[in-house]
Amino acid sequence: MTYLAKPKLHHPNLPRNKLGYTRRDYEGAISTLCAGCGHDSISAAIIQACFALDLPPHRIAKLSGIGCSSKTPTYFLGNSHGFNTVHGRMPSVLTGANLANRDLIYLGVSGDGDSASIGLGQFAHVMRRGVNMTYIVENNGVYGLTKGQFSATSDKGSKSKRGAVNADEAIDMVGLAMQLGATYIARSFSGDKEQLVPLIEGAILHQGAAFIDVISPCVAFNNHDGSTKSYDYVREHNEAVNFLDVIKFRDEITTQYAPGTLQEVVQHDGSILRLRKLHENYDPTDHIAAMNHLAESRARHEIATGLLFVNGEPADLHAAANTVSIPLNMLDDKALNPGSAALAKLNAALR
Amino acid sequence: MKKLAIKAVNDFVIKFANVNGSGSASANTLFAKSILRMGVPVSPRNIFPSNIQGLPTWYEVRVTESGYLARRGGCDFMVAMNPQTWDKDVAEIEPGGYLFYDSTRQMPQSKFRADINVIGIPLTEIVNSAYNDPRQRQLFKNIIYVGALSALLDVEVAVIEQLIAEQYKGKEKLLPPNIAALHMGRDYALTHLDCNIGLKVKRADKVGDQIFVEGNSAAALGAVYGGATVAAWYPITPSSSLAEAFAKHCKKFRTAEDGKARYAIVQAEDELASIGMVIGAAWNGARAFTATSGPGISLMQEFLGLAYFAEIPSVIFDVQRAGPSTGMPTRTQQSDVLSCAYASHGDTKHVLLFPEDPYECFTFGAEAFDLADRLQTPIFVMLDLDIGMNERLCKPFEWDDKRQMDRGKVMTAEDLDAGKDFGRYLDVDGDGIPFRTYPGTHPTKGSYFTRGTSRDRYARYTEEGDAYVDNMQRLLHKFETAKEKVPQPIIHAAAHTTRFGAIYYGSTSPAMHEALDILRETGLHLDAMRIRAFPFSDDVLEFIAAHDDVFVVEQNRDAQLRTLLMTEGAISPAVLTPVLHYDGTPITARFIADEISQKLKLLHVAPLHSVSAKRVGGENK
Ligand SMILES: Cc1ncc(C[n+]2csc(CCOP(=O)(O)OP(=O)(O)O)c2C)c(N)n1
Ligand code: SF4
Ligand SMILES: [Mg+2]
Numbered sequence: 016m017t018y019l020a021k022p023k024l025h026h027p028n029l030p031r032n033k034l035g036y037t038r039r040d041y042e043g044a045i046s047t048l049c050a051g052c053g054h055d056s057i058s059a060a061i062i063q064a065c066f067a068l069d070l071p072p073h074r075i076a077k078l079s080g081i082g083c084s085s086k087t088p089t090y091f092l093g094n095s096h097g098f099n100t101v102h103g104r105m106p107s108v109l110t111g112a113n114l115a116n117r118d119l120i121y122l123g124v125s126g127d128g129d130s131a132s133i134g135l136g137q138f139a140h141v142m143r144r145g146v147n148m149t150y151i152v153e154n155n156g157v158y159g160l161t162k163g164q165f166s167a168t169s170d171k172g173s174k175s176k177r178g179a180v181n182a183d184e185a186i187d188m189v190g191l192a193m194q195l196g197a198t199y200i201a202r203s204f205s206g207d208k209e210q211l212v213p214l215i216e217g218a219i220l221h222q223g224a225a226f227i228d229v230i231s232p233c234v235a236f237n238n239h240d241g242s243t244k245s246y247d248y249v250r251e252h253n254e255a256v257n258f259l260d261v262i263k264f265r266d267e268i269t270t271q272y273a274p275g276t277l278q279e280v281v282q283h284d285g286s287i288l289r290l291r292k293l294h295e296n297y298d299p300t301d302h303i304a305a306m307n308h309l310a311e312s313r314a315r316h317e318i319a320t321g322l323l324f325v326n327g328e329p330a331d332l333h334a335a336a337n338t339v340s341i342p343l344n345m346l347d348d349k350a351l352n353p354g355s356a357a358l359a360k361l362n363a364a365l366r
Numbered sequence: 367m368k369k370l371a372i373k374a375v376n377d378f379v380i381k382f383a384n385v386n387g388s389g390s391a392s393a394n395t396l397f398a399k400s401i402l403r404m405g406v407p408v409s410p411r412n413i414f415p416s417n418i419q420g421l422p423t424w425y426e427v428r429v430t431e432s433g434y435l436a437r438r439g440g441c442d443f444m445v446a447m448n449p450q451t452w453d454k455d456v457a458e459i460e461p462g463g464y465l466f467y468d469s470t471r472q473m474p475q476s477k478f479r480a481d482i483n484v485i486g487i488p489l490t491e492i493v494n495s496a497y498n499d500p501r502q503r504q505l506f507k508n509i510i511y512v513g514a515l516s517a518l519l520d521v522e523v524a525v526i527e528q529l530i531a532e533q534y535k536g537k538e539k540l541l542p543p544n545i546a547a548l549h550m551g552r553d554y555a556l557t558h559l560d561c562n563i564g565l566k567v568k569r570a571d572k573v574g575d576q577i578f579v580e581g582n583s584a585a586a587l588g589a590v591y592g593g594a595t596v597a598a599w600y601p602i603t604p605s606s607s608l609a610e611a612f613a614k615h616c617k618k619f620r621t622a623e624d625g626k627a628r629y630a631i632v633q634a635e636d637e638l639a640s641i642g643m644v645i646g647a648a649w650n651g652a653r654a655f656t657a658t659s660g661p662g663i664s665l666m667q668e669f670l671g672l673a674y675f676a677e678i679p680s681v682i683f684d685v686q687r688a689g690p691s692t693g694m695p696t697r698t699q700q701s702d703v704l705s706c707a708y709a710s711h712g713d714t715k716h717v718l719l720f721p722e723d724p725y726e727c728f729t730f731g732a733e734a735f736d737l738a739d740r741l742q743t744p745i746f747v748m749l750d751l752d753i754g755m756n757e758r759l760c761k762p763f764e765w766d767d768k769r770q771m772d773r774g775k776v777m778t779a780e781d782l783d784a785g786k787d788f789g790r791y792l793d794v795d796g797d798g799i800p801f802r803t804y805p806g807t808h809p810t811k812g813s814y815f816t817r818g819t820s821r822d823r824y825a826r827y828t829e830e831g832d833a834y835v836d837n838m839q840r841l842l843h844k845f846e847t848a849k850e851k852v853p854q855p856i857i858h859a860a861a862h863t864t865r866f867g868a869i870y871y872g873s874t875s876p877a878m879h880e881a882l883d884i885l886r887e888t889g890l891h892l893d894a895m896r897i898r899a900f901p902f903s904d905d906v907l908e909f910i911a912a913h914d915d916v917f918v919v920e921q922n923r924d925a926q927l928r929t930l931l932m933t934e935g936a937i938s939p940a941v942l943t944p945v946l947h948y949d950g951t952p953i954t955a956r957f958i959a960d961e962i963s964q965k966l967k968l969l970h971v972a973p974l975h976s977v978s979a980k981r982v983g984g985e986n987k
Contacts, residue, residue, distance in 0.1 A: 073813060076650070076805045089815055089827065096805030098649060099817035100642070101668050107598075107634065107642025112805070114596045114630045114643070115652030119806050137642070140635040332632075339626040343595040344651035344804065346628055348770050351593045353619040355765040361587070362762040365577035366402075 033069040041065045041072055043093040047086075053205035053231030053246075054084050054153045058091045060208055061122070061151075064215035065092065068263065075120045076112055080105040080134060083160045084126035084153035084231070092122075103134025106141035106150075110332070113146050116342040117333050120219060121148040128158040131167040131186045138188075142195035142224050147331040149218040150197075150226045152188055153205070155233035156244035163236030174241030187313065189323060192226040193306050198329035199225035201259075202320045204249050205232070214322060216261040220286040223329025230318065254312055256297040256321040262287040280327045290322060299325050370462035371483055372442050373564035376406045376431035380443040380519075380565075383455045386414070386421035390447065393508030394425040395757070396533070397515060400526045401429055402578055402759070405570040409435040409876070411756045411952065416603070416696045422451045431570055435723075435759060436877035437752075437952040443519075443565055445511060452477065464563060466515070485559060487514055492554060496547075506547040513551025518559065520566045523552060577724075577762045581753035582657075584724035585683055586611035587763070588731020589655055590619055593771045594681070596654035598632045598643035600662060603695050604751040605685035608657040609633075637662035641669045644680045648673075649816060651804035653735045653771075655681035660689045660702045663709065670744055671710025672818045674841070677791075677800070679738035679745075679774070682706075683731070686750040688950045697950025698751035700872055703926035706746045707900055713838060717848050718746045718900040722875035723753055725760040726898075730853065739774035741848050742799060750921070752873040752952040775801040782811040790814045790825040791837055798844030845901055852899035855906055858882065860891035862974055867913035868945075868962070869906075871897045871927060873952065874919055880955035881962070889973025890963055892917070900930060907935045910942070915969065917962055919945040921953050 029037040041062040046055050072094035079085035081102035088097045100108045109123045130138045130152045156169040169181045192200050199221040203211040218225035230249050232238045238245045264285030280288040299305055305324045312319040384390035398410045413424040428438050443464040446455045459465055461481040469486025478484055489510060493503040516523050527545055534541045555561055586608050599609040613631050620628040634640040640656040647654035663684055673680050686702045688694035706718055719730045734745040777788050791800050803812040814825040820834045821827050870878040882894055895909045910916050918928040925944035931937050945961045947953040
């Protein structure tokens with residue numbers, strides 16, 4: 016029995032958000048992942064981001080593939096519908112769900128095996144279609160659930176726990192998302208909650224395809240010396256390009272910064288992405304420059320993190336399909352059925 | 367010596383051999399439709415090999431006053447417009463048949479046959495002297511031969527003119543040149559040819575209010591009337607035109623006043639993604655479908671198991687073709703019966719519907735969405751190339767405006783607030799079907815986690831064996847419920863009591879009906895049952911039990927429906943005699959009648975009463 020319900024006892028003094036929910040209202044069942052697994056930190060960051068954004072939990076749909084990472088939606092947002100689909104195919108299910116109801120918030124959770132190996136095709140196509148979603152890859156460089164085989168994001172030359180050396184080139188999910196037209200692209204580290212939470216918030220507010228590659232060490236199979244996805248290695252090689260503050264539409268702007276160190280991107284919904292520059296020349300709205308920077312930092316074996324690219328005015332799949340504003344799953348017979356008179360006319364034209 | 371010449375009125379097969387892309391398709395349809403408008407049923411078929419040089423296509427029209435819409439086989443009149451397939455085309459003509467060809471270029475005598483009647487008309491010469499533009503020469507050549515055929519076969523020219531006028535409604539500028547071309551061909555034939563040939567069309571009143579439409583288009587229209595809003599597909603012959611027709615119908619019927627679409631269609635990256643999108647949309651409360659063919663079904667296997675187990679309503683139109691893999695991609699078969707019935711790994715069974723013609727493609731197409739929602743499971747609508755991609759005469763479509771979508775068991779926010787017990791996999795009323803909620807229904811109640819992994823009645827993850835068995839048993843029970851909800855079989859009882867029965871389904875219908883007539887005329891009587899869905903209702907088992915021998919007529923090699931009957935109905939193989947046609951061409955009445963009468967002979971069955979071998983549909987010699 017692996018289902019553990021959390022007792023729903025609310026401390027009367029727990030802070031509440033604008034909807035009156037406490038952080039507990041965004042939690043799920045107790046995690047059954049290994050203690051110290053990076054994925055649990057990402058779940059916590061998702062909970063924090065949804066709480067901070069005052070999202071009604073039931074208006075979020077969480078979808079995942081198969082893997083330890085894909086199991087995590089059970090451990091957050093217990094009041095949201097969730098769908099644990101098949102291995103590597105969450106993107107298509109999410110796309111269909113999004114088409115059915117454009118009003119919900121879609122959260123796709125996946126692993127590096129799920130998205131970079133078996134699901135690379137669907138990953139590519141969901142990005143190029145600009146599905147309005149937040150897509151998080153919990154990237155540990157291994158197949159955790161099947162016990163430690165190399166995944167397609169394992170760096171060339173990195174060592175498995177048993178000492179095998181990976182001979183294949185790694186797939187860089189961020190680089191792929193860049194090429195494929197995702198309109199909000201970030202990378203972070205499960206161990207850096209301060210950086211990760213606002214990146215998730217910004218992604219959720221983004222009205223297009225938002226992708227976050229979160230390096231998330233697997234303590235059971237990929238946290239040893241020689242791994243490039245271990246806590247130590249990532250801490251040493253992490254190069255944040257900026258720090259994000261998300262200012263929701265309606266929120267007042269209070270803090271002041273020295274000119275030149277700050278860049279603001281206004282998103283379609285009115286939210287403002289305020290970036291404190293940590294790398295002086297990095298401009299995440301400049302697609303080509305961002306791609307160049309990423310290639311350079313990769314060559315230097317640095318892991319560039321932060322908000323790497325954003326287009327404040329993205330177009331999404333519904334814009335391309337020109338669908339009505341009312342969700343398709345709410346259209347009734349009257350809106351959908353042409354009726355018998357139209358059929359009689361059609362019959363007449365077929366004689 | 368007087369040459370043999372086939373003589374027949376309103377009962378012959380004419381075949382057009384063309385080069386793909388020469389604009390012949392619309393001229394050929396015009397020809398077929400003009401006969402229909404004269405009240406004489408026709409049954410045309412497109413034959414288009416997928417990869418032969420020169421891109422030949424054939425259009426075969428059976429003119430049949432008796433209304434036998436199956437393929438007859440053989441050819442009485444060949445319109446040979448493709449030099450590359452000349453030899454094959456000439457060889458195919460029945461002795462005493464007719465060869466109509468472009469006589470501009472001299473053909474050596476060896477290229478003809480002594481036992482056929484040759485009608486040459488210098489088509490190229492006529493168009494070259496009438497038109498300068500090569501495109502016009504190409505297009506009008508087709509209309510010119512239609513004109514010549516009208517003279518030879520007595521097709522009323524006013525009817526053709528009327529059809530052309532309808533075709534160019536709104537583009538009236540194009541009307542006069544087409545009419546002129548029509549008469550150019552007709553006049554040439556009347557003045558230069560002996561139009562007194564043996565094949566004639568004569569006005570009748572056998573068409574009535576029937577419509578003439580492709581099954582794929584009808585099924586797509588069914589999806590519109592069935593309330594489908596999301597379609598995801600990956601191109602594959604012979605199913606692509608279904609998705610394309612859905613787009614066309616939606617544009618017409620589902621565009622809001624402000625130009626926005628009340629539907630979404632995605633051309634996915636493959637069939638895995640197509641079915642994934644359908645599942646996602648249906649999970650989220652939209653009616654969704656995909657259209658595919660056998661290879662696509664193979665790719666969808668894992669997802670179909672998930673949809674079965676997670677109980678996601680979804681509709682799959684499978685327009686079957688000859689397999690395996692690319693097998694004969696442009697040829698028809700009924701060979702996906704088993705791969706659909708048991709699609710996926712683990713224990714799975716799926717609901718299949720077998721439409722016989724475009725009318726049922728429409729009704730089943732719409733019905734499939736109610737069934738999917740009601741049963742919360744994938745529903746397969748099993749078309750095939752023969753009904754999908756050919757225009758077929760059928761009953762006009764009907765719709766009852768009082769009818770509403772049956773969205774099945776869906777718990778609303780009000781239900782949840784009223785304190786109704788929600789268990790996603792809980793059978794509350796004994797039909798095996800649980801309630802579901804759409805995502806986003808209620809802030810604190812009714813959410814659940816959908817997974818392929820096993821879970822208890824309240825959707826909580828568990829690997830307990832008892833909970834697994836409990837759920838699998840409920841799914842079986844749900845499948846029992848499906849038996850009464852799906853379209854029921856139809857029996858055609860023989861005029862005389864008989865020990866013999868025949869079971870058939872889908873596009874085999876017209877050939878079977880004609881075969882039953884042929885057999886009856888030779889004194890062989892069979893009760894026939896048309897199966898319209900799987901799971902089989904009890905009537906099917908009773909029908910088999912009521913006969914000593916039942917022929918199961920199918921268009922595949924392995925007797926797939928027979929296997930399904932044996933497995934699901936625990937029926938002895940000895941009672942079910944397969945009649946199998948699987949060369950990729952549509953099954954014919956001649957084939958069925960021959961097979962059954964031979965098999966009956968082996969069983970020493972004497973005809974009940976001998977009827978002098980009367981001429982039956984299609985025997986023209
Ligand atoms: C079709 C299919 N093939 C293989 C598997 C077995 N499998 C389950 S999870 C997994 C790898 C998961 O790796 P990843 O996405 O990186 O998740 P992690 O466990 O590392 O978080 C595999 C191969 C499966 N479930 N389905
Ligand atoms: S095996 Fe690795 S990825 Fe899976 S739960 Fe344990 S630490 Fe996390
Ligand atoms: Mg992994």
